[in-house]
Amino acid sequence: MxxxxxxxxxxxxxxxxxxxxxxxxxxxxxxxxxALGLLWATMRTSGNALIExxxxxxxxxxxxxxxxxxLFYIYFVMPELGVDLSAFQAGVIGLALTYxxxxxxxxxxxxxxxxxxxxxxxxxxxxxxxKMMRRIVLPQAFRISLxxxxxxxxxxxxxxxQVSVISVAELTLQGKMLASSTFDNLTVFSMVAVLYLCLxxxxxxLMRRLELRMGASL
Amino acid sequence: xxxxxxxxxxxxxxxxxxxIDGEVEKGQVACLIGASGSGKSTLLRCVNGxxxxxxxxxxxxxxxxxxxxxxxxxxxxxxxxxFQRFNLFPHMTALENVMEGPLHVLGEPRAEVRERAxxxxxxxxxxxxxxxxxxxxxxxQQQRVAIARALAMRPDAILLDEPTSALDPEMVGExxxxxxxxxxxxxxxxxxxxxxxxxxxxxxxxxxxxxxLIAEHGSAExxxxxxxxxxxQDFLRRVTHPV
Ligand SMILES: Nc1ncnc2c1ncn2[C@@H]1O[C@H](COP(=O)(O)OP(=O)(O)OP(=O)(O)O)[C@@H](O)[C@H]1O
Ligand SMILES: [Mg+2]
Numbered sequence: 001m002x003x004x005x006x007x008x009x010x011x012x013x014x015x016x017x018x019x020x021x022x023x024x025x026x027x028x029x030x031x032x033x034x035a036l037g038l039l040w041a042t043m044r045t046s047g048n049a050l051i052e053x054x055x056x057x058x059x060x061x062x063x064x065x066x067x068x069x070x071l072f073y074i075y076f077v078m079p080e081l082g083v084d085l086s087a088f089q090a091g092v093i094g095l096a097l098t099y100x101x102x103x104x105x106x107x108x109x110x111x112x113x114x115x116x117x118x119x120x121x122x123x124x125x126x127x128x129x130x131k132m133m134r135r136i137v138l139p140q141a142f143r144i145s146l147x148x149x150x151x152x153x154x155x156x157x158x159x160x161x162q163v164s165v166i167s168v169a170e171l172t173l174q175g176k177m178l179a180s181s182t183f184d185n186l187t188v189f190s191m192v193a194v195l196y197l198c199l200x201x202x203x204x205x206l207m208r209r210l211e212l213r214m215g216a217s218l
Numbered sequence: 219x220x221x222x223x224x225x226x227x228x229x230x231x232x233x234x235x236x237x238i239d240g241e242v243e244k245g246q247v248a249c250l251i252g253a254s255g256s257g258k259s260t261l262l263r264c265v266n267g268x269x270x271x272x273x274x275x276x277x278x279x280x281x282x283x284x285x286x287x288x289x290x291x292x293x294x295x296x297x298x299x300x301f302q303r304f305n306l307f308p309h310m311t312a313l314e315n316v317m318e319g320p321l322h323v324l325g326e327p328r329a330e331v332r333e334r335a336x337x338x339x340x341x342x343x344x345x346x347x348x349x350x351x352x353x354x355x356x357x358x359q360q361q362r363v364a365i366a367r368a369l370a371m372r373p374d375a376i377l378l379d380e381p382t383s384a385l386d387p388e389m390v391g392e393x394x395x396x397x398x399x400x401x402x403x404x405x406x407x408x409x410x411x412x413x414x415x416x417x418x419x420x421x422x423x424x425x426x427x428x429x430x431l432i433a434e435h436g437s438a439e440x441x442x443x444x445x446x447x448x449x450x451q452d453f454l455r456r457v458t459h460p461v
Contacts (some may be wrong), residue, residue: 125367126294126295135322
């Protein structure tokens with residue numbers, strides 16, 4: 001076998017290409033999940049049963065299904081219903097749907113933790129519900145939600161490896177393919193783990209910095 | 219300006235206001251006193267629709283207050299409120315707190331709003347703290363920002379719910395001074411307060427609320443110095459000579 005350094009150099013380009021796909025899947029599904037989560041959370045705190053209930057059912061429904069099943073469903077079942085999606089698209093949508101529930105619950109907790117006096121102060125200057133949410137409640141809820149949101153983000157990054165089951169060649173799948181063609185399991189999977197850590201450790205650090213900065217102005 | 223006609227309010231099965239009548243006239247200061255749990259805050263909150271009521275009428279300048287009607291937003295822009303716990307927006311500076319209503323609710327031009335907000339903060343003695351966040355201000359300073367925020371709406375009346383009772387004793391004076399000035403300028407105010415001396419000085423009329431009913435009502439002199447009702451006498455003895 002070639003020396004370790006040579007093998008690392010040999011494996012790296014493939015794994016890096018997987019890493020980029022991991023970043024892309026994570027980033028896109030995070031944006032989608034955050035937008036949807038915000039939607040679920042504002043619906044659930046609207047104080048109107050007709051708006052609240054659908055959001056509650058959607059969240060409960062999605063949360064009750066394993067991520068893998070959601071992914072299979074979107075990738076294999078949707079085409080039968082006439083919706084053709086690439087593996088990449090299906091992966092992003094599946095992760096986003098599942099994580100929109102966690103993120104939505106995180107935001108909802110944040111919204112409900114905002115002091116009721118804030119709502120009353122906003123109302124007392126004549127603000128209507130929508131503007132009050134945008135200008136007074138959500139900015140404060142966001143700060144409260146930031147730590148759990150950061151956790152969701154890191155979990156989403158790690159769970160992006162699940163899309164390998166529908167053949168999205170992200171980091172985990174690249175690693176698996178590489179390991180089975182080289183039989184060099186130790187080196188390949190160690191590199192895969194280190195590459196994930198290269199993403200998660202800075203992310204955790206960044207979130208902590210952001211929390212400190214936001215906490216300072218409250 | 220603000221009129222109560224037979225106002226009844228219940229929380230579930232518990233009736234908290236049992237038929238309130240009374241009026242606060244334009245340019246006058248009315249003080250609302252009474253024991254804890256007598257319904258003072260509830261009555262005040264009904265005026266700007268933070269609570270609804272089940273029976274009777276509350277009128278602001280002959281406009282009916284209905285917490286569930288769209289008109290409530292308009293009424294709130296004309297009747298400002300100052301809270302016991304200030305309730306400043308913590309993510310905004312003092313100046314931004316004061317600008318928020320005129321700028322984002324009334325839609326007035328920014329430059330003008332900013333100039334007036336600075337004036338309001340100056341008049342409550344906070345010219346040098348315009349860029350401070352609430353967390354960097356003392357309780358007394360926060361309450362003065364809250365008063366400036368209410369004034370910035372250029373309201374016809376201000377409701378104040380125990381504006382000094384969350385403050386350390388040495389900060390009560392600075393807030394009362396601001397309120398005395400407002401009274402002198404004939405700002406219409408309905409104030410829930412335990413500061414009997416303050417009420418004596420500024421109140422045109424005083425309402426004594428007892429278990430959801432106005433037990434006594436009259437001039438400050440009548441109610442606070444020569445109370446007729448035994449419960450008023452008893453209450454005043456307790457707040458002016460605390461054990
Ligand atoms: N949201 C609510 N739900 C149920 N009961 C309430 C609610 N708010 C107030 N009450 C009850 O209504 C009664 C009157 O309360 P209110 O706050 O108006 O009294 P208060 O005169 O302002 O007292 P304090 O001097 O302690 O502020 C109390 O018995 C209180 O427990
Ligand atoms: Mg009260």
